[in-house]
Amino acid sequence: MTVRSQGPQSPLAEAWAIFRRNRPALLGLALLVLIVAMTLVGPTLYGVDPLDIVSAPLLPPGDADAPLGTDYLGRDLLAGIISGGRASLAVGLSAALLTMGLGVTVGALAGFYGGWIDRLLMRTTEFFQVLPPLILAMTIVLLFRPSLATVAVSIGLVSWPTPARLTRAEFLRIRELDYVRAARAMGARNRRIIWRLILPNAAPPLIVAATLTIGAAILFEGGLSFLGLGDSNAVSWGLIMGMNRPYIFEAWWATTFPGIVLFATVLAVSLIGDGLNDALNPRQRER
């Protein structure tokens, strides 16, 4: 018999109840909220222009003018980290959205329709998978003018095969299940089956993948900026690290601090992803 709970429990409420019990995931969530808050309100609270030369170059941390020291041009490192977060997070988020959008669409069509559509889309996916992602992304950025938008697009274009494969696998599995068959027997059309039946049921692993993709995209953006292929007018964590790389022995702080923040962000996102994985995994759910 089913035990009567206090009112119906939606799958989301249930997932949150499990997520809440996961300490590392909550820590990750807190960390991410902190970092996002810092990039959103930080520039107003700490009103130093990250591109202004405020002091002598390569000043160590603890200076009255620059709490975290200055870079090789004498710019305030703290200001750079605070505003750099905006670019890093924005690129990470939009690249992840693009990755998931492309990947889920391709995977859903391939998995649902099968046949020649599947073969065509999967061969295309494999074509993208055999190219080294960093080289491909660099090429795409160099073909256009490097900007935050082109960086995000290039990351999206090289990352979509993974979610595409995941989505396809979920669609292949779910489209054979009884409730899809039953829905067909009730007269549901393909579009409705894709959107109302298969996609919501495929969502848990895709949400986890999306979270992890944000982390990967932030790292990817850092890598591209570090190599000097980012938008040189928009301060980002990768850009600061890349610019200060030649001075790493004279001024460790100029590369280390942005690195730590970047690391903390990706860690936070990964912890949240792990927590979501547990919370959304149907096997973890008690009936």
Next chain:
Amino acid sequence: MTAPVLAVEGVTVERQARSGSVRILRDLAFTVQPGETVALVGESGCGKSMTALAIMGLLPPRIRVAAGSIRLDGEDLARADARTLNRIRGDRISMIFQDPMTALNPVFTVGEQIAEVLRVHRGLSPANALARALDLLKAVDISDPAHRLRQYPHELSGGMRQRVMIAMAVACEPRLLIADEPTTALDVTVQAQVFELLRDLKRRLGMALILITHDMGAVAELADRAVVMYAGRAVEYAPVEELIRAPCHPYTQGLIGCIPDMESGDANAELTEIPGMVPDLAAIGPGCAFADRCGLADAACRAELPPVMERAPGHRVACWKA
């Protein structure tokens, strides 16, 4: 005689394979009159479920209707396009499946799922559809229907889920409901309740029912007529009363011999069983498919397929020995 709701005529269903095609259903013919219950009976693999899927136009890939017609109120479903079938399914004809535990979408509430059928076929507004869903839950005798409406499938028991499936299936008051072993996955007590519900709904809505089952007890209880299927063929076709009193085909006699007789009170009476197994459809010879398991079979049975012969009005058999 009134026009039948469903007329299946000469239906042959084939599975395409590299080695050639295998006939899953052979020259199947039966009719369902308005308000009537017809049972499709047979062992697993005899083609009962394939018949249902063929009627619904839901045959799996590479399996198709190669010959014959399936007419729902005169309209041939075997030749209908996908658009037409989508319009008909869930509206004029619906189907409930064997396992209610897996036949509902786990991420939406029961109410949303019932309402969806009404929104698709009747174009009701979300609020009206939900109100109607509540009526339907009441109609299928679910306890505390207003509460159930907001529950998710995993919060309901198997019997309740099957009631929800039935509510969805009859939402648009179909002409014909196909029930594919609707109680196989349920407890015996729940089974009786579901039968009672089906009988009740049938009477209230005046719909016809095709009951797919391997349980002769269920046939006796619910059906007006029965089609006994073996290896993709209808081997006997008769009013249920007559079928049970005087089965003609040795296979039907075997099936009926498998039911324990409760009324005689003789607990020690031996149950007969049918020896052997359902044959591989790809390896059926020219003769009667049942010959290898039949006590009466001789060389003639193996050499030539017995035609369907009318034994009595409405009672047809395909057997040389009957």
